[in-house]
Amino acid sequence: MNYGLDIKPTGGLDLLSLGALVHRLDPGTIPFRKASECKIHVSGGEFNVAANLADCFRLNTGIATAMSDYPIGDLIAERVRAMGVKPYYKHFAHNGVNGPNMATVYSDRGYGLRAPVVFYNRSNEAAALLKPGDFDWKAIFTGGVRWFHSGGIFAALSETTGQVIIEAMKAAKAAGAVTSFDLNYRAKLWNLWGGEDKAAEVINGIVKYVDVLVGNEEDLQKGLGIPGPEVTAKSKLDPSVFFAMIGDVVKKHPQVKVVATTLREVHSTNRHSWSAVAWINGQTFQAPTAELEVFDRVGGGDGFAAGFFYGLLSGVAPEEAVKLGWAHGALVTTYPGDTTMATLAEVQNFAKGG
Secondary structure (H helix, E strand, C coil): CCCCCCCCCCCCECEEEECCCEEEEECCCCCHHHCCCCEEEEECHHHHHHHHHHHCCCCCEEEEEEEEECHHHHHHHHHHHHCCEEEEEEEEECCCCCCCECEEEEECCCECCECCCEEEECCCEHHHHCCCCCCCHHHHHHCCECEEEEEHHHHCCCCCHHHHHHHHHHHHHHCCCEEEEECCCCHHHHCCCCHHHHHHHHHHHHHCCCCEEECCHHHHHHHHCCCCCCCCCCCCCCCHHHHHHHHHHHHHCCCCCEEEEEEEEEEECCEEEEEEEEEECCEEEECCCEEEECCCCCCHHHHHHHHHHHHHHHCCCHHHHHHHHHHHHHHHCCCCCCCCCCCHHHHHHHHCCC
């Protein structure tokens, strides 16, 4: 089953991601202003997909990223190894005072009616310093890469990171890899250097080389500059607005063969209704709706992307690929941290309704 995609049957890497590695400080349900201790989770939207595919789905994956050589970098590198992801690092020497740094994300879990609070320290971030020429893409892709993935958070970090993505996308296409991009529009990041107009300019330049898009209606509107349709959604679980926008996406980027997203209705911090949809080569598919008891919502979307990509890489029926993504994303919300603790059997059972 090709889904309109030419997926190589084998390769040294099943998936290679390009993005920033970060560490997330998590005080649990306690707000930071009253916190006395934190858990440390290693994360990054692009890394999470590679880590999930390696740990749960047992695929061979890699991450191309920046690494600052200091103890926080060492901690992050250890977690990358633990998840089974092969690193391709551009190393930066830390000066012992102000960087370059591995970014910090601060995120409590909220509770009940109290939503999670998220903020960052991305000052002098090593990943934002990445520029074209920092990676030997020809050497990286020589071993065979089936799928290449990046995302909008990395693209937003600086004026050079989008250029690095385009450089990598071109190398991926030349090597015969399928390319994917998670729009992941983050206003806080883009507002630092141009806002929505700059985001649309940069992201549209990237998406010219993309086969598979992940993103919701807001991502499509603000990331690609596509106006919202006349359709009004009945609820957050109604995919009509999302599907109504696909025609404009494909008109703008006709090489795109797949567009997918999660659907989430938040009743409280710990109770979500959860579904997922995809447009695959002209056909639409929707997963069932699950009522989730959420432990930590961070990483659910990346969990969906990983399970969905696994389905496509494995050649299952399109509706099954959507369900695998939906099931894995749901399970990720039941664990602490940003990456998976699920087994493939658990994902498959949940996807089948068990």
